[in-house]
Amino acid sequence: MTNFPFQNALSREFFARATEKVARDLLGAVLVRRVGDTVLAGRIVETEAYLAENDAASHSFRGRTRRNEAMFGEAGTLYVYRIYGIHFCANIVTEEAERGAAVLLRALEPLAGIEWMQKQRGTNALQALCSGPGKLAQALAFSPSENGTSFLQQDLFLLPAETQPEVDVSARVGISKAVDLPLRFFVAGNRFVSRGKPSGEINARIKK
DNA sequence: ACGGGGATCCTCT
DNA sequence: GAGGATCCCCGTT
Numbered sequence: 286m287t288n289f290p291f292q293n294a295l296s297r298e299f300f301a302r303a304t305e306k307v308a309r310d311l312l313g314a315v316l317v318r319r320v321g322d323t324v325l326a327g328r329i330v331e332t333e334a335y336l337a338e339n340d341a342a343s344h345s346f347r348g349r350t351r352r353n354e355a356m357f358g359e360a361g362t363l364y365v366y367r368i369y370g371i372h373f374c375a376n377i378v379t380e381e382a383e384r385g386a387a388v389l390l391r392a393l394e395p396l397a398g399i400e401w402m403q404k405q406r407g408t409n410a411l412q413a414l415c416s417g418p419g420k421l422a423q424a425l426a427f428s429p430s431e432n433g434t435s436f437l438q439q440d441l442f443l444l445p446a447e448t449q450p451e452v453d454v455s456a457r458v459g460i461s462k463a464v465d466l467p468l469r470f471f472v473a474g475n476r477f478v479s480r481g482k483p484s485g486e487i488n489a490r491i492k493k
Numbered sequence: 494a495c496g497g498g499g500a501t502c503c504t505c506t
Numbered sequence: 507g508a509g510g511a512t513c514c515c516c517g518t519t
Contacts, residue, residue, distance in 0.1 A: 369502085
């Protein structure tokens with residue numbers, strides 16, 4: 286089992302940048318979470334940016350409410366919300382506090398704590414563990430009780446990408462507004478990326 | 494492979 | 507009272 290040293294963790298400055306950049310740079314980073322004695326880890330392969338301005342699909346678009354409160358916190362804050370009455374989704378807050386911007390974590394390649402994730406998910410199929418935001422939240426047991434906590438602590442942090450993967454861009458999935466913004470980022474050709482269908486037509490590959 | 498529908502509930506209008 | 511930043515199952519190609 287690999288070691289996941291907290292002293293190498295991404296710091297607040299990493300998250301306190303333009304949301305699109307954070308979303309893109311998070312690809313390849315390793316999410317580490319400790320639940321009791323169990324270490325869970327996965328490599329981020331898919332993200333979406335939700336902006337502070339001019340983004341009608343963002344929860345912050347109509348201002349601060351009780352639900353989206355955490356989205357206006359410090360960079361590196363965990364924002365969890367319930368979706369479709371059934372699932373939860375986990376985000377990392379970006380930019381300066383009070384801005385209302387975040388990156389939705391959409392898919393991971395499982396690296397550690399796989400048996401624990403399998404139990405959480407009720408399936409053994411590696412590809413089905415974290416290949417979508419609801420699945421990811423269930424596999425890692427993200428729930429509203431963690432809403433507002435931080436990705437800058439020993440029980441929950443990120444390790445930088447060892448190499449920058451080739452990145453594809455598309456419209457975001459499952460939205461009905463701002464469908465033409467190219468704000469979904471994923472590792473080209475990676476099999477742990479979700480099967481979600483982008484809500485708009487835009488598609489591109491980022492040049493190195 | 495792809496597509497439609499059901500599950501289920503909290504927040505905001 | 508409507509409508510989601512979704513998932514899974516079952517149907518049809």
